[in-house]
Amino acid sequence: MTDLNQSRTEQIQRSLAKRYRAEKRFRLYGTMAIAFGLLCVVLLFSDIISKGYRAFQQTYVQLEITYDANVLGVTDVGDSQQVALGDFQGIVKKALKARFTEVAGRKAKRDLYGLISNGAGYTLRDRLVANPELLNQTETLWLVADDDIDTYYKSIGSKAGAFIGRTSEGRQNWVAQLVESGDIELRFNRNFFTHGDSREPELAGIRGAAMGSLFTLVVTIMLSFPIGVAAAIYLEEFAPRNRWTDLIEVNINNLAAVPSIIFGLLGLAIFINFFHVPRSVPLVGGLVLTLMTLPTIIISSRAAIKAVPPSIRDAAIGVGASPMQVVLHHVLPLAMPGMLTGAIIGMAQALGETAPLLMIGMVAFIVDVPGGFTDPSTVLPVQIFLWADSPERAFVEKTSAAIMVLLTFLIVMNTLAVVLRKRLERRW
Amino acid sequence: MVNRMVMNVAIDMPAGLMETENEKNTSVYPEVSVGVPLVASPKMSMRNVDVFYGEKQAIYNVNVDIGQNEVIAMIGPSGCGKSTFLRSINRMNDTVDSCKVTGQLTLDGEDIYAAKMDPVALRARVGMVFQKPNPFPKTIYDNVAYGPRLHGLASRRAELDEIVETSLTRAGLWTEVKDRLDQPGTGLSGGQQQRLCIARAIAISPEVILMDEPCSALDPIATAKIEELIAELSKNYTIAIVTHSMQQAARVSHRTAYFHLGHLVEVNETEKVFTAPEHQLTEAYITGRFG
Structure with a gap:
C-alpha cells in the first residue's frame, strides 16, 4: 500500500516537473515574441529618427546683401507690381560675386549662383516689403543654401565620407572657404514647418x-x-x-x-x-x-x-x-x-x-x-x-x-x- | 411587440374554486389554482394569463388577484416562471422581443396591455426592485431624484430635496447617507444599495411595488432590514415579492402564491400555505422534498 502511494507520488512529481517545464517554455515564447516586437519598433524608430532628425536643420550661408535699387528695378517699395517684378535673385547673385571675387567665366559663375536657394529672393522681397527703409542699404543676412550644398555640408565629417553627388569641385572649395570664415552653419529649419510642398527640397515644408x-x-x-x-x-x-x-x-x-x-x-x-x-x-x-x-x-x-x-x-x-x-x-x-x-x-x-x-x-x-x-x-x-x-x-x-x-x-x-x-x- | 388576446373572462370566481376540497390533490396541476386566488376588491387582477417566449410557454393560464395594501409572496422552484410573471405585471417583458403575453391584466380595472395604456406611465405606477442591486452610476441624490425629475414631480429644488429625503427615510437609509448624498450610489454596501434602489422606486410614489428576489444577493442582516422595510411599506403600498426563501415569504407576506413549472398551483393566506397546504405539490415544496 505504501509502495503504491510512493510510486504514485513519484509519478506525480515527474509529471509536475514536466508541466512546469512546459509552462516555462511557454512563458519564454511569449517574452521572445514581445522582445522581437519591441526590437522591430526600436529599429524602425531609430532608423527613421537617425535619417530624419537632420531635416529639422538647414544649411544657411551668411552674405552681405545690398538692396540695390538699380539691380532690383524697384524705385518705390509701396508699388506692389514693381516689387513683384523685382529681381531679388539678382542681388543675391551680386552678393555672391562680391564674396568670391576670383570667380570668372559663365560656367563657374552659374555654379556659384547655385550655392544659394532659388527661394532666397522671396525672403529678401518679404524683408524689403516689411522694412522699406532698407532700399539701397546693406545688411548681413543668413540665407538658405541650395539642397545639394545642404546635403554636402551635412555629410562632411560623417563616417561614410562626404556625399558629393552633384556638388562640383568649385562648390566644394567655396564651401570650404565659407566654413573657414564661419559664414556657413546649420540652423533650425523653420521652412519645414511653415511651407507647403516644393520642387526645391530646401524650401519644401510639411x-x-x-x-x-x-x-x-x-x-x-x-x-x-x-x-x-x-x-x-x-x-x-x-x-x-x-x-x-x-x-x-x-x-x-x-x-x-x-x-x-x-x-x-x-x-x-x-x-x-x-x-x-x-x-x-x-x-x-x-x-x-x-x-x-x-x-x-x-x-x-x-x-x-x-x-x-x-x-x-x-x-x-x-x-x-x-x-x-x-x-x-x-x-x-x-x-x-x-x-x-x-x-x-x-x-x-x-x-x-x-x-x-x-x-x-x-x-x-x-x-x-x-x-x-x-x-x-x-x-x-x-x-x-x-x-x-x-x-x-x-x-x-x-x-x-x-x-x-x-x-x-x-x-x-x-x-x-x-x-x-x-x-x-x-x-x- | 406584444401580441395580445383579450378573453372574455367572467370576473366571478370560477366554479371550481367555490368548492371546498377536503382531500389533497394529485400531483397533476389543478385546473384552477387551489386556495383563494381571488379577492373581493383587487388592486390588480390577472385572468387567464399565458406568457410565451417564442414557441416556449412559460406561464400557463394564471388567475390571481392582488389586494390593496397587500404583500403577496410568490414562491416556487427555480424556473417556475414567477419572475416572468412579475415582469409581465409592469410590462418589463416588452423589452424582450420574443416575449408574448396573453390574457387580461388590470390595474384598478384598467387593462395593462390595452393599446391606450402607456407602458412608461404604467411603470411609474407599478415600480420595480430587482434581484441584484442596480443603482445608477450617479450620486446617491441623483439616484433617488432621477424618477421625480423624469416625471416632473418637483418644480423646485427644495421640493426635490424633500422627495429625496422622504424616500430615503422610508427606505431606512436616510441616517446612513444624509452626509454623503453627493457620493456615488455604487460606493454603498450591497444592502444599502438595495435600499437605495427601493428609495428610488418609491420616490415616484408608485401604487404597486414589484420586488424580484430583493434579498437574494444580501447577507442576513441586510435582509432583515429589507424585510422590516417591506412590512413598513405595506402600510402605503401594494407589494408583490418573488422570493426563494420560504421563511422570508412566511415573515413578510399576507398571502403566498406557489408556482410550479409555469402553473400557479396554490394561493392562500400565508399561514395556511405553510401550515396546511391544500395541494400535494405545495406540500412537497414547503416540506423540502424538492426545490
Whole structure:
C-alpha cells in the first residue's frame, strides 16, 4: 500500500516537473515574441529618427546683401507690381560675386549662383516689403543654401565620407572657404514647418500636408462619429431583429474588410463625378474617409453599447424612463468611452490612409498651404509617398521627418483617446 | 411587440374554486389554482394569463388577484416562471422581443396591455426592485431624484430635496447617507444599495411595488432590514415579492402564491400555505422534498 502511494507520488512529481517545464517554455515564447516586437519598433524608430532628425536643420550661408535699387528695378517699395517684378535673385547673385571675387567665366559663375536657394529672393522681397527703409542699404543676412550644398555640408565629417553627388569641385572649395570664415552653419529649419510642398527640397515644408490632414480629419470625424453612433444605437436598441437587420449587420461587417482603394473609387464615382464636389480638396477626402471609417465606428460603438449592463437598463425602465431616455441618460454615457476609443482608432486609420485619396486627386503637387475645406491639398501619408518618390537626395531626410510628424500626430491622438476614456469612464 | 388576446373572462370566481376540497390533490396541476386566488376588491387582477417566449410557454393560464395594501409572496422552484410573471405585471417583458403575453391584466380595472395604456406611465405606477442591486452610476441624490425629475414631480429644488429625503427615510437609509448624498450610489454596501434602489422606486410614489428576489444577493442582516422595510411599506403600498426563501415569504407576506413549472398551483393566506397546504405539490415544496 505504501509502495503504491510512493510510486504514485513519484509519478506525480515527474509529471509536475514536466508541466512546469512546459509552462516555462511557454512563458519564454511569449517574452521572445514581445522582445522581437519591441526590437522591430526600436529599429524602425531609430532608423527613421537617425535619417530624419537632420531635416529639422538647414544649411544657411551668411552674405552681405545690398538692396540695390538699380539691380532690383524697384524705385518705390509701396508699388506692389514693381516689387513683384523685382529681381531679388539678382542681388543675391551680386552678393555672391562680391564674396568670391576670383570667380570668372559663365560656367563657374552659374555654379556659384547655385550655392544659394532659388527661394532666397522671396525672403529678401518679404524683408524689403516689411522694412522699406532698407532700399539701397546693406545688411548681413543668413540665407538658405541650395539642397545639394545642404546635403554636402551635412555629410562632411560623417563616417561614410562626404556625399558629393552633384556638388562640383568649385562648390566644394567655396564651401570650404565659407566654413573657414564661419559664414556657413546649420540652423533650425523653420521652412519645414511653415511651407507647403516644393520642387526645391530646401524650401519644401510639411505644413501644407499637415493642414490638409487636419481639415480632412475634421470632416471625417464630424460626419462619421455622429452617423456611426446613431447607426449603432438604432441597430442595438431600437431595430427589430429580422432578416433585414441581419443583412445590414453582415454588410457592415463586410464593409470593414473592403480594401480602402475601393472606397476611393466609390468616392470618385459618387462625390466627384455625380455630385461634382471639387477634386483634391479636404472635403471630398473627408467624405471618402468617412465611408471607410464608418464600419469601424459602428462595430466598436455597438460593442460598447452591448457592454452596458442590462441591469442599468432595467433600473431606468423600472422607474419609468422612455426608451429614448434610457439611451440618452444611461446607455450613451456609459458606452461613450468605448465609442470614443473606436472613433479614435478609426481616425488613426484614416490619418494613415493613402490609397483612397490617390483616387480622388489628393496626390497632386500642391504648393499652397490649404486654408479651408475646399482648398486643394494633400495629406501627410500622401506627402510621404510623394517625397519618397522624389529623386533629390535631400528628400530622403524630409521623408523621414514627415514620417516623424505623422507618428507624432498619431501619438497625440492616441494619448487624447486614453485621456478622454479615463475621464469619462465611470465605475459601477 | 406584444401580441395580445383579450378573453372574455367572467370576473366571478370560477366554479371550481367555490368548492371546498377536503382531500389533497394529485400531483397533476389543478385546473384552477387551489386556495383563494381571488379577492373581493383587487388592486390588480390577472385572468387567464399565458406568457410565451417564442414557441416556449412559460406561464400557463394564471388567475390571481392582488389586494390593496397587500404583500403577496410568490414562491416556487427555480424556473417556475414567477419572475416572468412579475415582469409581465409592469410590462418589463416588452423589452424582450420574443416575449408574448396573453390574457387580461388590470390595474384598478384598467387593462395593462390595452393599446391606450402607456407602458412608461404604467411603470411609474407599478415600480420595480430587482434581484441584484442596480443603482445608477450617479450620486446617491441623483439616484433617488432621477424618477421625480423624469416625471416632473418637483418644480423646485427644495421640493426635490424633500422627495429625496422622504424616500430615503422610508427606505431606512436616510441616517446612513444624509452626509454623503453627493457620493456615488455604487460606493454603498450591497444592502444599502438595495435600499437605495427601493428609495428610488418609491420616490415616484408608485401604487404597486414589484420586488424580484430583493434579498437574494444580501447577507442576513441586510435582509432583515429589507424585510422590516417591506412590512413598513405595506402600510402605503401594494407589494408583490418573488422570493426563494420560504421563511422570508412566511415573515413578510399576507398571502403566498406557489408556482410550479409555469402553473400557479396554490394561493392562500400565508399561514395556511405553510401550515396546511391544500395541494400535494405545495406540500412537497414547503416540506423540502424538492426545490
